[in-house]
Amino acid sequence: MDEFKGKTAVVTGGASGIGRAMADRFATAGMNIVIGDVEPAALEKVLGEFKAAGVKAVGLRTDVSKEADVKALADKTLEAFGGAHIVCNNAGVGISGFAWEISDEDWRWVMGVNLWGVIYGIRHFVPIMIKGGEGHIVNTASMAGLTTGPGMSPYFVTKHGVVALSEAIHQELMMAQANIGVSVLCPAWVNTRIGESDRNRPGGPVDETTLDPVRQAMQTAIRGALSEGLSPDEVAEMVFQAVVNKTFYILPHAHWKDLIQERMENIIHQRTPVPREFRMK
Numbered sequence: 008m009d010e011f012k013g014k015t016a017v018v019t020g021g022a023s024g025i026g027r028a029m030a031d032r033f034a035t036a037g038m039n040i041v042i043g044d045v046e047p048a049a050l051e052k053v054l055g056e057f058k059a060a061g062v063k064a065v066g067l068r069t070d071v072s073k074e075a076d077v078k079a080l081a082d083k084t085l086e087a088f089g090g091a092h093i094v095c096n097n098a099g100v101g102i103s104g105f106a107w108e109i110s111d112e113d114w115r116w117v118m119g120v121n122l123w124g125v126i127y128g129i130r131h132f133v134p135i136m137i138k139g140g141e142g143h144i145v146n147t148a149s150m151a152g153l154t155t156g157p158g159m160s161p162y163f164v165t166k167h168g169v170v171a172l173s174e175a176i177h178q179e180l181m182m183a184q185a186n187i188g189v190s191v192l193c194p195a196w197v198n199t200r201i202g203e204s205d206r207n208r209p210g211g212p213v214d215e216t217t218l219d220p221v222r223q224a225m226q227t228a229i230r231g232a233l234s235e236g237l238s239p240d241e242v243a244e245m246v247f248q249a250v251v252n253k254t255f256y257i258l259p260h261a262h263w264k265d266l267i268q269e270r271m272e273n274i275i276h277q278r279t280p281v282p283r284e285f286r287m288k
């Protein structure tokens with residue numbers, strides 16, 4: 008896409024963090040904004056701020072893991088602005104722990120938001136974009152979609168799924184001769200509220216006082232890394248440039264590329280993956 012003014016950007020998980028920053032960046036480019044987010048108060052706040060700044064913005068309380076909610080968001084987008092040009096399937100959550108100890112509910116929660124949320128976004132927005140004749144999809148995966156490690160298996164599983172889905176739909180859209188670009192956003196640490204994802208957990212926030220020491224240490228390490236991460240605004244600018252330049256893989260943390268290379272070489276040379284702490288000894 009070359010021209011943004013007066014066109015429409017849809018962002019799921021747009022009431023906080025990276026989603027909010029992407030919405031801001033697209034608004035700065037003169038676009039109408041549609042926000043879908045599961046948190047009603049945060050959604051109202053962001054819509055109020057957009058309206059006060061003179062941005063044409065609408066929103067809907069949306070749980071992206073529910074297909075009916077994502078369809079309703081697409082209907083609302085059409086009703087408000089008649090089309091969708093940039094669609095950011097961005098809402099995401101994480102939980103730490105060993106794979107065998109994470110409950111069914113938590114596995115389903117993370118899979119529902121991070122993977123099914125993107126699948127539903129594609130299903131309900133791509134036909135609108137094809138009809139409109141142009142567009143760009145930005146799926147938020149993570150560096151966790153290109154590498155693996157211990158302690159967050161549902162997150163790794165879903166983010167690898169988002170990368171695979173993005174690669175597949177990009178090729179399908181080319182085959183369909185649709186004028187729709189795709190980017191997959193794969194950041195490492197960004198300073199957002201993802202470490203408090205359990206604020207939206209169906210079973211309520213995790214009682215961290217009951218966690219075993221290993222999981223407590225994981226939580227502390229994750230929060231520390233997040234607080235030192237890139238700012239959401241820096242990431243949003245990279246996303247904007249990727250849409251302009253039609254860049255497929257968005258890798259905001261260039262110095263993490265060696266981990267991607269290491270994983271690929273492990274696969275090619277049939278080396279067993281080992282956690283970092285063990286390797287450093």
Ligand SMILES: NC(=O)c1ccc[n+]([C@@H]2O[C@H](COP(=O)([O-])OP(=O)(O)OC[C@H]3O[C@@H](n4cnc5c(N)ncnc54)[C@H](O)[C@@H]3O)[C@@H](O)[C@H]2O)c1
Pocket residue numbers: 019020021022023024025026043044045046049069070071072097098099100120147148149150193194195196197198199200201202203204207233236
């Ligand atoms: N922060 C990081 O370090 C980092 C790194 C890589 C990828 N990501 C990804 O970036 C995306 C945005 O996360 P963030 O870091 O900005 O976190 P965040 O918690 O600040 O924002 C996430 C937003 O998603 C919303 N959300 C949660 N569950 C939802 C649901 N079921 N339906 C709709 N909205 C829902 C939240 O209310 C929140 O507004 C996620 O997909 C995350 O996995 C984050």
